[in-house]
Amino acid sequence: SGGAEVLSNWVKNDNTNNYKFSLKGPAINIFRKNIRNLLLTETEEAFNWADEIFCSTSYYSSFEKKILIKSKKLEKRVVSFLDHWSYYKERFTYKGELHLPDEIRVGDVYAKEIAEGLFKNTNIKLIRNPYVDNIVKKINSKKIVNFSSKSFLLYLGSSWREKDFRYDQETK
DSSP states (O other): OHHHHHHHHHHHHOSOOOOOBOOOTTHHHHHHHHSTTOOBOOHHHHHHHOSEEEEOOOSSOSHHHHHHHHHHHTTOEEEEEOOSSSOHHHHTEETTEEOOOSEEEESSHHHHHHHHHHOTTSEEEEOOOHHHHHHHHHHHHSOOOOSSSOOOOOOOOSOOOGGGOOHHHHOO
């Protein structure tokens, strides 16, 4: 669902409004929260209409992976957003085969460094994280008492489950 937050906030901040949405699972409610008058489109119709496909990534779901694979077969340009620092290769692996988009967008320099190290021949683009930007805007619009001279924002990109935590492998 973190990728849906990033992607829906990116669309929300874009003024072109030239999108069709093919969504599944928790992404539907996340997009409804962020996109007024959201209309869902069948995946086939979206493929026929679009020249370019934007998608999030998922370790668990195969929906995004199947969209990426089909987009490439149809010779559509694909841009994928990575919403945190874990399981990069697995997010693009389907049935044991790596399928990379034309461009990967990341929201911080650490994610860019990791992605560039793993995907040498893929265009990796650093963008401002629109989800974090919108959270910061909401915080700044409220009157918050400052308890110190510095303010910090803690952003947790996914839930933590001990069985999924691979600290020793991913931080070396």
